Structure formats: C-alpha cells, structure tokens
Amino acid sequence: MKSHSKPEKYYLLDSSIVVAYYLPESSRSKKAAERVRDIIDYVRKGGASDWMLIVPNIVVAEVFNTFSKYCYGKWNEHVKKNLPGGMDQRRYKRIRNKFRDHIHNGKLYHQIELNRYHVLYADLISPLDHYYQIYRGRSRIVPLQTMDVLILAMGIELSHMLGHERFCVITADHRMNDLCSLLNNRKRVAALRKADLASIAGELNLEISSELFPRVLNLSKATRAELVEEFGEWPLNIPRRSRTGV
Secondary structure (H helix, E strand, O other), X not given: OOOOOOOOEEEEXXXXXXXXXXXXXXXXXXXXXXXXXXXXXXXXXOOOOOEEEEEEHHHHHHHHHHHHHHHHOOXXXXXXXXXXXXXXXXXXXXXXXXXXXXXXXXXXXXXXXXXXXXXXXXXXXXXXXXXXXXXXXXXXXXXXXXXXXXHHHHHHHHHHHHOOXXXXXXXXXXXXXXXXXXXXXXXXXXXXXXXXXXXXXXXXXXXXXXXXXXXXXXXXXXXXXXXXXXHOOOOOOOOOOOOOOO
C-alpha cells in the first residue's frame, strides 16, 4: 500500500475493540476479537501506512479500568464468566505496558480528546436511541451507554470533518451499528427533518442527511463482503515484521 502524507482512512475504535486486542477473553464475540487482532496488527506491522487508528481519551481510561477489573476483580461476574480466576499480575503488567506504549506519542493510536462539541452532538443521538427499539420481538431492549453515545458523537464531528466515506467507527456493539444504519437510511432522513432534531442539527451547523451520522462497522457480525469493501481485502495480508514491536 502506498504511503500518503495524509491518511486515506480513519478508524475510531471503541473500548470493546481496543480491549479485545489485548485481552481477547473479554470480548463477547470470538469473531470480533480475531478480526480486530488482524486489523490492528495490519496497521502495527506497517501494512497500512495510510490508515489512522483513533482512540478517544475516554476509551483510554476505560481500557485501563477494564484491565484492572480482570486482574483485581475476580469476584466480578464478567470476570467469572469470561476469564475464570482472573488475570495474573504478570500478564496484567505486560498488556498494560503494551497499551501504554502504543498510545505514547501516537505510536500506534492517535488520541482524540472529548470536547464540548461532542457533548452537544450527543443530543442528536440520545433521543433517537431511546425512541427506536430496533430489536422488535426481543424481551429486552437496552439503550446505548453514555460512553457509546459520546463515541458516536465524536464520530459525527470526525465524519463531518474528514469525509463520510473516509471515516468509520469500529465496534463490536450491535446497537451502535444498527442505530446508525437505521438513521442513515434515506427513507428515515425525511422523517428526521420534520422532527425537533432538525433544529438541534441547525444549531450545530449540521444538516439532516443520510451522511449526518457516521458509518459504523460491527466486527462481530460484518460479512466478508463488507470487510472487503471497507478494507480493500479480507483476510488482510499482514506483514511479518513489526514497526511498533510487541
């Protein structure tokens, strides 16, 4: 892949994706854990010099917190289910230091700070997240957590700045993916224009369109065709040597 002075693709990673790379047992989807390993290794080993992996600073905090949970929270139900007995100190220190090295000075990930505009953009997502059930027929409908809403809010700004086709949120969360797919549907756009959402978007100098909300790729259920369309090939041809050694 040719090197460019400016990235051709920008990928915003949520915490479920980042943690799964270092601690695959934490992922609810084995498929997602395997896919994120390949994507990050592809970038880490120099296969995609024109891709940028972006991690929100709030995700950085959640990643470190999750590592601590699996090491010290052996009583936690998530830990009991995903990694019985928890994580030993040696592995905890190793993956914590590895992640710290990868976020240092943009060595592997470019960090983005949560700002006031992201908080304002969240007001475009929360009302719709609570309004649309999406999963009809299921016994339990769970809205997005505040962290996920803020990540999508960051996605709105970055997609608007960088270009809708050049930017994508990478997740293993079904609802983040399905909600944005629903909202970017052209048939849904007309209805959104008539809602109070139009005035909120106007205050933020945004227009209601099929490109208002970011593209989201759910690694736990994406088809091979979708992966090829997004990354150019699948599986990725991962170089053997690493630029940022692990």
